[in-house]
Amino acid sequence: MSGTGGFQTTVADQPAAFIAGNRTSQNPIFSFDAGPGGLVAGSSLFVGRWAWVTQPLDANGAPTIANSFGDGPPNCFIQLEQQALNTTYLSNAGMQIAPGFQCSGQIAGDFAVVNDGTTEAVYGQKVFAYVASGKSAFAAAGTVFGGASATGSSIAASTFSVTGSVAGNVLTVTVVGSGTLYPGASISGTGIPTAPAPQIVSQLTGTAGGVGTYSLNQGEITAASETISGTYGTLTIGTATGTFAVGDVISGSGVVTGTQITANITGTGGTGGTMVVNNNTVVSSTTITASLAVETKFFARSSGLAGEVVKISSTTDAGAL
Template sequence: MAGFQTAVNVQPAPAVAGDFADHNPRVSVEAGPGGLVAGAAGVTVGRFAWWKPNPIDPNGAPAIVDSFGAGPVTGFVHRAQQGLITDYLAGAGMLIPKGFPITLHSAGGFWVKNDGLTNAVVGQKAYANFSDGKASFAATGAALTASATGSIAAGTSTSVTGSISGNKLTVTAVGSGALVIGGLLSGTGVATGTRVVAQDSGTAGGIGIYTVSIANQAAASTTITQTYGVFTAASALSGLFQVGSVLSGSGVTAGTTITALGTGTGGLGTYIVDTTQTASSTTISGTTNVETKFVAMSAGLPGELVKITSHLLG
């Protein structure tokens, strides 16, 4: 069994990732009855996290939290002994299992592990990795990027028969193509801007039930079409693309975001993007993390704990 003490340190560890670093004011993210709770993959203590726009709690606020996402983080997961030991014979656990309640903090002071490749310096911004919420540190405006020579084309035409009730799309037949995560939906009674957030059940991309991005809808059974783009990373790869990466390059629509993996799993291959478009072969870059409001208040080597705070000096 791992986890037994095998050494004695002269200096004890200052904290555990996720601990409060001070007694300054803390701000928690608003949550209604039954929210916020961990998503299907669980949520890791001591990391940044994102909430999903759907499903919503009884007050109409997002209810699900994940350790991965896109865009600005929702908050930081502090340590309150809520992680569970789920691995057989494990000595510790930092994962909050699916469905367990979570308190996210959007402001305050915390200890976090430096999971970057460079030293953390006092005053640097904390960055959150889109794929796992891990923290790294760099100057303002220095988000990490991946790049490749590639292009973007319109996705395969998708047409299904389905209805929407609340934030659930029920597909009863497929005319052509397959639904993808992040694709834009349109049809009689479908709210403008509605996208597929997740598939709850059924055949992948086909008949089944899906969660959509806009709630409180009532669209009777009708023909629903979906548009999206396909980014192909063909050569000259640098770094790794991931879900949540915001793409940029000549001819690329501003804000284009990777919403799902195709044949690519970080390297060369295809990726689903949220905006249908045509961009000829060019150098396309994608961010892999996002700058947060938190700054480092102590130095730390990669793998060491660092104090972060949202209360800036000056």
């Protein structure tokens, strides 16, 4: 252990069982298949945490940028395999992968994580990923990690219609017939895939929500100039406790599992505000809660108090024969 100035001051008589990101068995692991050019670390990617993979696309049309924050379930786990750098002068260690560096992520296997939740991890519980940091928490399947909550909230189906074309993963809008384009909206038209339909990730150029270019979450699409339709949900926030934010996963009676807030329309995430969600299923007045963490497919394979290292596995029962 190091003290001021980086000089060693103590020696532990027992090594740590695991460090966050370690493999905890010799069972097979499975990597996120990014293709040529990926993965590349984004602005905030840490070893031992969950990662979300987004645009831009690699040569095969797959997303390439990995960050320890995102929307919905994470795409992979960042294993400890000498990917990080110690970029802070005289610091003890570094767990961040420098932006722009090549990296890899795992989608299955047995690993170690820090329990960054507020309660003890218990063998068999599901692992949840905090969407703002990629850190881990543990709870029973289906648990909502409460963020903001609002009674009397609703979701309405919203649409837009434009004249535009798609080349690769870029939608070019030349005329807006009706409505406004938002991140999270699904599009449809001749030559555009339907299962699943591409969604708008962000606007690249042009007038906000109107004429311009937009990045899509799918690539290798070719659609000549035509009428393109879009759908999304408009969340109207009722009487709120706390503040809803872009990236929140929401739940409530009638809300489709995995529905996420993808853009803000009016207000600041509080009472009476409106926000875009990526599902247009109509929901009548109900209590809607935002979750700070999303459920992964991994399970706890050891116990551990908050702050302790816990073994996790992608298998449903690591001990069964």
